Amino acid sequence: MNMGITLVEKNQFSRNASGIAEELIERLSSFDNSILLFKVLALALKNNEELVQKFDESIFEDPSQFREQYLALLEHALSQAVGTSKENRPSPLLTTPIKEYTPKELSKYFGVSVPTIFKWIDQGRFEGVQRAGSNKHNHIPDYTIYTYSSGAKAAVRDIIASWEHEETERLRLVNEEDDLTYYTAQIAQFESKYNGEFERTLGTKEQLTPEEETDAQVWRHLLGRQKHGFRDSKK
Structure with a gap:
């Protein structure tokens, strides 16, 4: 058998696993078929004794x-x-507890205001999440599937991981140069990529691809930080 899983395919499956699980549950011809497929996989896989005991x-x-x-x-x-055996590569969900986030916390990771997060909840863009009552607060699990305006989907945990990666890179570079220089340099990269300023490019588009929506969030954040940096430099 010459077919195998490449590194790119492995990483792609890991990134999309939440969406695949969602499709297997929601998009098969019936819920019973979803359960049946789950049981067949659970009993057919090797080195799964510890996993099956939890079911x-x-x-x-x-x-x-x-x-x-x-x-x-x-x-x-x-x-x-x-x-890779299960002993050497345990499933993240069996070793890492599920995290939940408030709309305020998510607003930081998505680069938008808290009211925008609530608007997205009302629009159903966080699958399975409904706005809490007046005396309750929303807590959105990290496995929740978010739907971009383009229709593409991604797990909240993956979006946060991408933000954290960008933040780690930013902090690394900030150690090498001052904040304002960093923000200006990063903004220049986006302006070069999209051939213009934010207000004349992504800022004017109604429909964005997943990549453009991610870039727009980061770009908007950088512009805000740059503006804040300029204000501080004049004090």
Whole structure:
């Protein structure tokens, strides 16, 4: 057998695992088929004794728990497909607790205001999330699927991981140069990429691709930080 999982495919599957699990649950011809496929995979995979011991019929009654365990199963399937035993590569969901985020916390990672996060909740762009009552606060799990304006989907955890990567890179570069210089240099890169200033390029588009929407969020954040830096430099 010459077919194998390449490194690119492995990374792509890992990034999209949440969306794949969502599709297997929501988009098969029936919910019963989703459960049936889950059971077949769970019993067919190797080195899965510890994983299967955590499963019982009750997980199918809670959609969030079912989605969580489906993702764990897919991660284990990937580890087997690339030839890595479960002992050497445990599923992240079995070792890392699920995190939840408030709209205020998400506004930082998405580069938008808190009211915008609530608007997106009302629009259903955070799948399965509804606005909490007046005496409650929304807590959005990190496995929640977010839908971009383009229709593309990504797990909240992946969007946050991308933001954290950018922030880590920013802090690394800030150690080498002052903040204002860094922000200006990063903005110049975006202006070169899109052949113009934000207000004349991404800032005017109604429909953005996933890459453009991510770039727009980072670009908008950089412009705000640059403006703040200029203001501080004049004090």
